[in-house]
Amino acid sequence: MVEQKLREIVGEKTAKVLADQLGLISVGDLLRHYPRRYVVRGELTDIESLIEGEEVTIVAKIESAKVRRIPGRKGSILDVIVTDGKAKLGLTFFNQPWREKDMQEGRSGLFAGKVGIFKGKRQLAHPDFLLIPEGEDISAAASDFAGKYLPVYPATGKLPSWKISQCIDLALNAVGEIDDPLPLWLREKMGYPELKDALRAIHRPTKIEEAELARERVTFDEALSLQLFLVQRREQLRSSHQAIKSEKSGTLLEKFDQRLPFELTDGQKLVSREIESDLSSEHPMYRLLQGDVGSGKTIVALRTMLAMVDRGAQAALLAPTEVLAQQHLRNFRSLLGELGESGMLGGASEGTSIAILLGAQSASERESALTDVRSGRAGIVLGTHALLSEGVEFKDLGLVVVDEQHRFGVEQRDALRAKGESTPHVLVMTATPIPRTIAMTVFGDLDISTLNQLPSGRPLISTHVVDAKNRPQHLERAWQRVREEVAKGRQVYVVAPRISASDGSDFIKYGLTGQELALARRLSGEGDDEELHGTKESSSVEELFPHLSSGPLKGLRISLLHGRLKSEEKERVMNSFSRGETDVLLSTTVIEVGVDVPNATMMVIMDADRFGVSQLHQLRGRIGRGSEESLCLFVTKSEPESPAMKRLQAVASTTDGFELSRLDLEERREGDVLGRAQSGVRSHLRLLRVLRDEELILQAREIATEIIDADPNLAANSGLRAEVDKLRDEEHAQFLEKK
Ligand code: ADP
Ligand code: MG
Numbered sequence: 001m002v003e004q005k006l007r008e009i010v011g012e013k014t015a016k017v018l019a020d021q022l023g024l025i026s027v028g029d030l031l032r033h034y035p036r037r038y039v040v041r042g043e044l045t046d047i048e049s050l051i052e053g054e055e056v057t058i059v060a061k062i063e064s065a066k067v068r069r070i071p072g073r074k075g076s077i078l079d080v081i082v083t084d085g086k087a088k089l090g091l092t093f094f095n096q097p098w099r100e101k102d103m104q105e106g107r108s109g110l111f112a113g114k115v116g117i118f119k120g121k122r123q124l125a126h127p128d129f130l131l132i133p134e135g136e137d138i139s140a141a142a143s144d145f146a147g148k149y150l151p152v153y154p155a156t157g158k159l160p161s162w163k164i165s166q167c168i169d170l171a172l173n174a175v176g177e178i179d180d181p182l183p184l185w186l187r188e189k190m191g192y193p194e195l196k197d198a199l200r201a202i203h204r205p206t207k208i209e210e211a212e213l214a215r216e217r218v219t220f221d222e223a224l225s226l227q228l229f230l231v232q233r234r235e236q237l238r239s240s241h242q243a244i245k246s247e248k249s250g251t252l253l254e255k256f257d258q259r260l261p262f263e264l265t266d267g268q269k270l271v272s273r274e275i276e277s278d279l280s281s282e283h284p285m286y287r288l289l290q291g292d293v294g295s296g297k298t299i300v301a302l303r304t305m306l307a308m309v310d311r312g313a314q315a316a317l318l319a320p321t322e323v324l325a326q327q328h329l330r331n332f333r334s335l336l337g338e339l340g341e342s343g344m345l346g347g348a349s350e351g352t353s354i355a356i357l358l359g360a361q362s363a364s365e366r367e368s369a370l371t372d373v374r375s376g377r378a379g380i381v382l383g384t385h386a387l388l389s390e391g392v393e394f395k396d397l398g399l400v401v402v403d404e405q406h407r408f409g410v411e412q413r414d415a416l417r418a419k420g421e422s423t424p425h426v427l428v429m430t431a432t433p434i435p436r437t438i439a440m441t442v443f444g445d446l447d448i449s450t451l452n453q454l455p456s457g458r459p460l461i462s463t464h465v466v467d468a469k470n471r472p473q474h475l476e477r478a479w480q481r482v483r484e485e486v487a488k489g490r491q492v493y494v495v496a497p498r499i500s501a502s503d504g505s506d507f508i509k510y511g512l513t514g515q516e517l518a519l520a521r522r523l524s525g526e527g528d529d530e531e532l533h534g535t536k537e538s539s540s541v542e543e544l545f546p547h548l549s550s551g552p553l554k555g556l557r558i559s560l561l562h563g564r565l566k567s568e569e570k571e572r573v574m575n576s577f578s579r580g581e582t583d584v585l586l587s588t589t590v591i592e593v594g595v596d597v598p599n600a601t602m603m604v605i606m607d608a609d610r611f612g613v614s615q616l617h618q619l620r621g622r623i624g625r626g627s628e629e630s631l632c633l634f635v636t637k638s639e640p641e642s643p644a645m646k647r648l649q650a651v652a653s654t655t656d657g658f659e660l661s662r663l664d665l666e667e668r669r670e671g672d673v674l675g676r677a678q679s680g681v682r683s684h685l686r687l688l689r690v691l692r693d694e695e696l697i698l699q700a701r702e703i704a705t706e707i708i709d710a711d712p713n714l715a716a717n718s719g720l721r722a723e724v725d726k727l728r729d730e731e732h733a734q735f736l737e738k739k
Contacts, residue, residue: 293621
């Protein structure tokens with residue numbers, strides 16, 4: 001039985017180590033702890049390719065072993081040199097002189113430990129090891145070595161690969177029958193082995209092809225349960241909820257369209273039609289609108305909100321930051337003009353009014369906004385997560401627009417959805433375009449609309465990398481260009497990764513505070529950003545400000561924007577920049593998303609290597625929004641041939657968001673892609689990788705749709721239902737944990 005506890009078969013002590021080190025509790029858990037790779041018996045590991053700091057298990061041949069005393073102290077060191085025939089690696093054992101006799105020249109063994117550097121040479125200090133029995137000497141205890149392929153497991157210092165391997169042997173012998181969640185017809189259709197055979201083939205392959213097919217099968221299992229989970233959720237969302245019943249009665253949208261200074265692009269028209277038909281359906285819309293920066297999503301969202309107001313209900317827009325919420329407010333006000341001033345003096349009769357709710361707001365402002373929301377006077381309600389807080393009551397919420405999805409999770413959407421009487425429609429906008437299969441996986445319960453065309457007449461943005469380390473004169477020239485741009489009446493963004501020199505965390509760069517910060521941390525997968533961007537020695541806006549204003553940009557009107565400013569201050573700074581009253585906006589990434597100042601034609605990003613690919617792309621999207629050609633400079637101190645430099649050059653060479661998102665996904669640990677939006681399912685998806693397994697995911701999606709169509713509750717597919725339940729339980733557990 002796969003549910004059997006490990007301690008019953010490996011013993012109390014080992015079971016505890018397996019649980020503590022790898023989180024493995026049941027026999028099933030252990031059997032799904034798959035080998036990372038296989039080493040071929042008799043072949044040695046390439047020592048040259050070992051990377052410092054890695055936990056490795058290698059196969060090597062002993063070249064020499066010598067015990068020496070530690071001068072002036074008690075004790076001894078056993079120095080062993082192993083080789084793969086080309087390169088050498090040192091092994092050191094402290095106070096174990098008796099091991100010398102085991103370490104006979106010419107013997108092979110498995111050695112496990114962390115690769116360190118000592119006196120410029122790679123070594124494993126105090127490694128765990130297992131000498132490979134020679135010739136006929138293969139004993140029962142070393143049954144690992146019976147096969148041609150030795151599995152190498154993800155291991156830890158306390159639990160080397162072969163110990164895991166020994167436990168797997170015990171588990172494989174103990175399990176007996178394993179129920180296969182895949183029905184026979186599907187196994188046959190895919191040409192996959194039974195689960196039990198697949199697990200055996202993965203752990204104890206006799207042929208490598210056999211292991212590969214088995215691995216594909218269990219990866220497919222993961223893809224299929226994920227897709228079943230998503231397809232089922234999608235169907236349930238649609239069928240179990242009644243959308244707000246509303247007849248179109250107003251003409252606000254028509255009036256708005258008459259005011260629009262441009263024509264909608266074909267893409268915008270198409271997406272608007274899709275949305276329009278969703279709004280007329282009896283089930284709630286649940287749609288993702290993705291499009292590159294500047295593709296005109298905001299207009300589509302606003303038109304959808306107006307269509308909802310025309311149906312007599314309210315529309316809310318949830319923004320990731322206060323700056324962005326306020327920018328939407330300004331933007332909507334100017335686009336709507338008098339149509340957005342209903343109830344105020346001079347407002348149009350067929351209009352509405354806009355309310356904004358923020359975390360940092362005076363009590364009286366908040367009170368009056370709440371009243372407008374409750375009474376229904378405000379047809380359009382903007383805000384940050386403050387919209388989610390208790391005490392915010394809508395008269396009749398018909399639509400929720402979530403801007404820039406990547407900072408909100410499923411739970412936030414659900415919380416907002418719960419605020420409507422009947423279920424509001426949901427439109428999610430993301431400016432991080434992602435390949436379709438990934439969108440399907442990450443946002444698998446949403447329908448997807450894509451704007452893949454920019455409004456015509458978009459100017460060119462050229463991007464260059466400035467090597468500030470080896471060519472400081474290029475940086476001087478960059479500041480000169482800023483002055484020239486300003487002399488032409490244009491405006492410039494200068495972006496830096498940190499607020500002040502003393503900031504430990506680059507998370508600050510988001511300009512988030514308090515709750516927002518906690519939210520962002522939680523949703524983005526802890527550690528990811530730290531790892532990607534590092535925190536050392538990068539420029540801060542507080543240091544740059546005096547430097548630029550008294551030096552290279554002396555005489556220009558520079559203002560400072562970051563997340564620690566009070567929200568009124570942020571708003572004041574943004575407003576004056578959009579009105580053209582300041583020349584240079586020196587900012588952290590608070591300007592990252594959505595900010596729209598067409599007169600800004602240049603951006604200088606300091607320590608650009610500290611930012612992720614899609615972040616750079618987002619930032620760059622702030623320029624090239626007017627009719628003028630724009631220039632973006634990535635300033636970096638990275639070495640010319642370094643990976644960081646290559647990444648910057650890649651981003652500089654294209655403005656295609658879809659291409660860049662691929663690059664971004666390839667670069668980060670992929671678990672995060674799945675983990676970020678569907679946080680709960682992460683630990684059940686061990687092998688699935690969204691980019692590598694695109695083909696498999698598409699197939700799984702198709703099959704999942706077929707299965708759910710025929711059997712919505714998986715009543716006839718109990719094995720699959722159990723797998724999907726596991727995902728759901730875990731997601732639920734994690735949701736509760738976060739509350
Ligand atoms: P996104 O939110 O997708 O990044 P926006 O909606 O902010 O893009 O649009 C970017 C800019 O393009 C805005 O200034 C907007 O007014 C303008 N815009 C949007 N749609 C069109 C269009 N069809 N024709 C011309 N300009 C447009
Ligand atoms: Mg936008």
